[in-house]
Amino acid sequence: MTADAPAGAAAFSKNEMMIVAAARELAGQRVCFVGVGLPNIAVNLAQRTVAPELELVYEAGVFGARPARLPLSIGDPTIVTGATAVTSMFELFSFYLQGGLIDVGFLGAAQIDPFGNINTTVIGPYAEPVTRLPGSGGACEIAINARQVFVIMRQSKRSFVESIDFRTSAGNLGGAEQSERIRREQGWLGRGPSVVVTDLGIWHFGEDGEMRLDSLHPGATLDEVRATVGWEPKVADSLGTTEAPTAEELRLIREELDPGGAYTR
Amino acid sequence: MTADAPAGAAAFSKNEMMIVAAARELAGQRVCFVGVGLPNIAVNLAQRTVAPELELVYEAGVFGARPARLPLSIGDPTIVTGATAVTSMFELFSFYLQGGLIDVGFLGAAQIDPFGNINTTVIGPYAEPVTRLPGSGGACEIAINARQVFVIMRQSKRSFVESIDFRTSAGNLGGAEQSERIRREQGWLGRGPSVVVTDLGIWHFGEDGEMRLDSLHPGATLDEVRATVGWEPKVADSLGTTEAPTAEELRLIREELDPGGAYTR
């Protein structure tokens, strides 16, 4: 699944591009709540590249992790040894997340709608599901309490849908106006989703609260994007091309972070 | 202030009698919430005599203290070193006290009424007090959540009053019937006050919820009791005499627990 790389650049997979693009979005961020899976490798890459001062918070109860290896799960012992602080989950969720200390929360999604609302609970009706998904975990509270939310997921007609089957985590609700009103009225700390990084490109959220494709990954096409989105997607007037992964980014992923290729294949 | 001791027994002070009587009431108890002052020495004496398995809980956040010396305050470092567990006050109050693990809570009082309701807040009106007292501390929650409450205090017309100026901690409210109804309706874990140990005698609470003098300390008289109680006190038909402190109890107090005489003079 190697993408068509520009001539002269190293070949890279779509997953590698997705991880690198997500990591770069973390430039300038301070405190990041790390989710299971792809966010895990993206934030570890960011800490080694664009955001050396990034503090990693794991919902398992760790602040300031310095994983000596890529954590195999979000509760890996390597996130504990050498960390700044280990705390109960009660305190992690109460004081760090709900208390407003998290700049970026990372979420994955089985389904996402144009306004960044997320489903990770069920496909089909809740009582008689076609597919039972993992559920919220900490996602629904991260969506509300982290200052902003990054989403990382692959695009497909099944995942990018006009209407999600179950709203597990709030995004921009029915649009920016409603979202801003409700967030203000209910005192949410979070401003909501700010970026969706996929295997094909990078989406940000426009003033209307709907996601807009701002950058296509090298080798990806608008036709591919339209074929993997369940609505007529908004595309930036000045659609850019994501810079391909650098040799150093690829080296970090392949040699240091994921030599077994668990995340990148 | 040596009481008239029975012939042949060692002389002892009224404070010593009060401490010994309170300690003996702890026989058979398992977990005791220790307050500042006289309760502190009484429970430490009980642990060395009638209740060797007594677990001492200090509101400062200590469970299973084994003080190597008499603690100078309820937050003395000697209650930490060698304890079973040290925890935040949040957890101490939430899980130990409110969670229902405390068998006996000890309270002192500036004023107490016939039903064991306690004032430690103000003498006079709240807004313009004649005497500003320390306030509740943990007393009002101990009164509600400890399975039973022991009170230790000196008797006087100023402290044993028909009507207290401010209800800091709930006792038997207006009487047993009301107390039982409210405790049941509101789901209190505590059954309320069960004993008041004073410098003159031992009071338990009768079926009507009012305190009744069950035992006079050696040397104390009913006249003295009546002169130091602001209502017509109930007296048990079979009024007993408190057994004088034993030589061993006095030795423990004088040599081990309070050689400086801070509590007993």
Next chain:
Amino acid sequence: MPGSKVASMRDAVAALVRDGDTVAIEGFTHLIGFAAGHEIIRQRKRDLTLARLTPDLIYDQMIAAGVARKLIFSWLGNPGVGGLGAIRRRAEPATSGEGRDLPRLELEEYSHFGMVGRYTAGAANLPFYPLRSYFETDLPKANPLIREIESPYGDGVVYAVPPLKPDVSIVHAQRADANGNTQVWGLLGCQKEAAFAADRVIVVVEELVPEDVVRADPNRTIIPGLIVDAVVVEPFGAHPSYVQGAYDRDNRFYLEWDAITRDEPSLQAWLGEWVYGLDGRAAYVEKLGAERIASLRPGSAPSGSVEYGRYE
């Protein structure tokens, strides 16, 4: 002080876990009580309500074995690997043809913070725990026990979850003394809250230590013996999860589980071989083999000692 609470896993589970109980085996990736779960399977307990933030492999195994009728949870999966087949087959009745004859598993669903709040309310004898979560989601519709509550200060609404008071909580830990005073370091999850919330508590430890070891560092104690009913000494009892400082997560097993759990016969065969076919954790460890175990031992990273001071 009180006498020893040390018991075998068999005796502890037989005496303290009863059919119909609500059982919480907590441990967030760290210190997951696999040995206890397997003993519950072996003793063929029935009609349990299983509570756990992350019903992962251990609850997949227990549910495949038929011990449970209901699951209370917040995230259902094999983290970073895939799904849990046994649970899924009992929760997707509409589609899974092969699961049609399997008993339907009742699900009661929260978020992580919601579950932590439930244990906290249970431990603290509160009628509810308030949190800023669930706003504008479908979760309160899916679970009517998630309710709105208005601030008495006129500044809006938050959500509440009800207390969760397990009949039994089972906690795996690095060490305890014979009275059950239990110490943990590394990830703490919500074991303390789950233990204080429970009516009965089983502590399973890697190492039994003298009381003096616990009393030398009272700030490390997360559970006092006061609330503990049995102490089971079961080294390697958290495998394939891990114990900080003692052994690593056996990730190979988590990856292998993805294939085992995919169909009911392979899962039942695994239970036969690794649970029913063994009489306890010692046999399991022996079957795993010394080499596998040695491969999971970490290098050394000592905490260092601090000074409490002697005040006499």
Next chain:
Amino acid sequence: MPGSKVASMRDAVAALVRDGDTVAIEGFTHLIGFAAGHEIIRQRKRDLTLARLTPDLIYDQMIAAGVARKLIFSWLGNPGVGGLGAIRRRAEPATSGEGRDLPRLELEEYSHFGMVGRYTAGAANLPFYPLRSYFETDLPKANPLIREIESPYGDGVVYAVPPLKPDVSIVHAQRADANGNTQVWGLLGCQKEAAFAADRVIVVVEELVPEDVVRADPNRTIIPGLIVDAVVVEPFGAHPSYVQGAYDRDNRFYLEWDAITRDEPSLQAWLGEWVYGLDGRAAYVEKLGAERIASLRPGSAPSGSVEYGRYE
């Protein structure tokens, strides 16, 4: 990681404590921030609202010095000894003739658990904290911020307290690194909650340690540098209270305070000699004398070390 936050007490208090602030100096008998309180007096801060469960000697001194207009508390006294004269003279206007010209101190009063709940709600951004307290007492009448709240599960009423979010929390601790990652053992009080609830945090430590020392034992960290604005290194800065493992409570001073605080002139004379007359804690320690300090050193009781394991 971020640069050093180490500052002198003078600079930290000058930059971070502002007239009119709500200031919490927490520490329940253990780790009371006397050095910080004295610096606030020296800098003649005004109109502070002082929050603390147990306004003991340090707040009596600060209130005598005129820094505060209001006190939020749960237990007011010199524990085991007696009263606090400066506070009393400003809170009993009806009777204390000598206090008639002193400014009235506003009191806002809770119970211990209420205060802890207030910090917890502040730290967790909750609009209230629920607790089982205050039933059938006069406290909710005396303080209308203590309010009833009904359980959304139809099982009755509990009480609520509002969040407390100090402008500044000051925490004394055994050790921190230059970034403010702070470790405490012994009594923890509610310093963690008070720090997370605050807008600004000053940590005062007995010892500045390299980051590695903190990272070797992350479970001991109670406050992350993330929320810390200044780290002040001030050995013996908690005297006459104590620091577990470092020095004992100087009980002689607590006893002496009973006489000092009894009248305003003697208290003001003490402030002149021990606060205004000294330029900082180092001078205070020197004035106390080496002998007094040596007499407060405890014997040794080490915690022992535990193994975190190296996972690479």
